[in-house]
Amino acid sequence: MTATLDLPRRWRLPVWGTCLVIAIAAELIYFTLTTRQFAGHGTGMLDLTEQFAPTGVLALGLAMVILTGNIDLSCGASASLAAVTAGTVLAKGGGPVLAIVAAVAVSTLFGLFNGLIVAFVGIDSLLVTLATQFIVTSIATSVAGASPPFGFPSAFTLIGQGSVNDIPIALLVFLVIGLLVIAAVGYTGLGRSLTLIGYSPRAALYSGIAIRSSLTAVFTLCGAMSGVAGVLLAAYYNSAQPQIGTDLLLPAITAVILGGMDIFGGRGRIAEVVLAVFLLGFLSQGMLIEGDSSLSITMITGLVLIGALVIKFAFERNFRQRMSARMHRFRTLSRDAHG
Amino acid sequence: MPPRWAQLLRRREILVTAVIIIVVAGSTASHPYFWASGNLAFIFADSVVITFLALGESFVMIGRGIDLSVGAAMGLSAIVVGFRIQNHGMTLLPAVLLGAGLGVALGLGNALLVGVVRLPPIIATLGTLSVYSGLEFVVTNGNQVDTIPSSITNLGSHTVLPGVPVILLLTLPFVLLSAWVLRYTAFGRSIYAVGDDAEAAYRAGIGVQRVVFLTYVISGLFAGLGGVAFLIYTSGASSTTGINDNLTAIAAAIIGGTALTGGVGGAFGALVGSVFLTVTLTAMSFAHVSDVWQPAGVGVLVLLAVVYDSRSRAGGTRRSPRRQRGAR
Secondary structure (H helix, E strand, C coil): CCCCCCCCCCCCCCHHHHHHHHHHHHHHHHHHHHCHHHHHHHCHHHHHHHHHHHHHHHHHHHHHHHHCCCCCCCHHHHHHHHHHHHHHHHHCCCCHHHHHHHHHHHHHHHHHHHHHHHHHHCCCHHHHHHHHHHHHHHHHHHHHCCCCCECCCHHHHHHHHCEECCEEHHHHHHHHHHHHHHHHHHHCHHHHHHHHHHHCHHHHHHCCCCHHHHHHHHHHHHHHHHHHHHHHHHHHHCECCCCCCHHHHHHHHHHHHHCCCCCCCCCCCHHHHHHHHHHHHHHHHHHHHCCCCHHHHHHHHHHHHHHHHHHHHHHHHHHHHHHHHHHHHHHHHHHHHHC | CCCHHHHHHHCHHHHHHHHHHHHHHHHHHHCHHHHCHHHHHHHHHHHHHHHHHHHHHHHHHHCCCCCCCHHHHHHHHHHHHHHHHHHHCCCHHHHHHHHHHHHHHHHHHHHHHHHHCCCCHHHHHHHHHHHHHHHHHHHHCCCCECCCCHHHHHHHHCEEECCEEHHHHHHHHHHHHHHHHHHHCHHHHHHHHHHHCHHHHHHCCCCHHHHHHHHHHHHHHHHHHHHHHHHHHHCCECCCCCCCHHHHHHHHHHHCCCCCCCCCCCHHHHHHHHHHHHHHHHHHHHCCCCHHHHHHHHHHHHHHHHHHHHHHCCCCCCHHHHHHHHHC
């Protein structure tokens, strides 16, 4: 007897995403009630997003790399290099467009370099990017020189500080890139390859997916996004310190992980990473306004990360057990039907 | 069968030692001061802190884990112990015990998250890295440790033989002890087994979670001791101490032949790797390379070590196809 399985196909609410939205709402309400400056006539909250938009862009690039089961430790340093490059071009009298193109080009090339080593030499990405992170830090420090460039023309700083109808341009950049990444990962062949490579490299190999070129592409994309993050940073701070992006590496990884991305690859939603960026960003900005120092915020961020993951892992393990129990029941049923 | 000397060079500790000798000889040839007692003592003392961190990191990495928080744990230990010494006149032995105890406590944090809650190690230690470096700031509260009595700092500057500081001799027993544990005890062997193949180790009756748990405690212990060594060597500590040492410790362990993929490595590798890093960086500054390029030096060395690994060991997760090709 062949039973046609009628599996339920209703759309399910993403549990983790819902949790993140609730957490963001709770956080915004809390800070609005406790701190008057936080909401500031309604636009204050939007202005705060300028601060963490660069971290968000970095996190988006990183999320794609982590989706394949790899990691890019060098993306923060790469953002520094981009910021310093943009600053140097501007200081030498180049226009804002030239500066942006040069900055993004430099870090894209650097991402390509990472990707080529990871994909074609076959070394673990953690090791490769650990090494290239050191190298690119040196290059950025060297390019910046003894007195890093600062004081850029307003046409350039507008990217980081300006706004259109009260919506900061940096936020718009982050959201547009976010939508693009969501579309790329969810609805293109490349995105599907990335997910499958992360889920099972062997299955990807046997299904004829071009693993090497996909990996190279994802590292290159991550490099390009580090470049955008670097430009946003330089424009926001109106200066290009060589450490400017390196400090964003840990917050970016934290956002990706908190966004429910599986560190071993193959599972996760980009949209939830975007939500996690807002959650962490508003958390740190709210605490800064309340007068906490940036390092104790680091500590709270770490605690939030650990706490969230402990809950998530406990929940998932529970879920998996229930699922396997259900599968077991199903198998017994079908065996009975056959036998 | 390759000749005997070539076989010896296959062993990473010996290969790296040979390269160290070449670097030292080359630098001495161009700058005679490089061989001076003061400079050698400086190099050794400089590498002691990273040696401690890399030792702990080796235990974790051999068991196929990673501990990103060693630098922050080291800094936290240096600060807490440093304040006790500075404000309460603590002597050396209690200071070492306090540092070790604190390190064990911090390591327990990682051990619980990885060994009991079973979070992926890179995430768990990333979280504790944030927490510990935040704690460093909270504990210092804007102050810093800057007056360590000379009775303690002398250990870092005085030498027993020309060029060999006391602190190096104090470090060696820990290296030897770790080497003994890793090589000759059942616990040490089970770390390799877990790192090589946790499933096989489990089926062979090894308490995998217990072994993993203990490696993180050991890593914390060495980070705590490293904090005391840091105080002895630099005679001060601030809220940013050790923030940049996490990755350097991993780099030293990798150069010393410990693989991130687990099951390979040893205690001497940690010592040799960190001495090699310090010697090379010092040689670079002797060759008038700007300090700016020091991180790049570390990066290039790690890349070289890793590429060498993938050639000689067919390492990494893509082990099988290459090994077949190499074995023939």
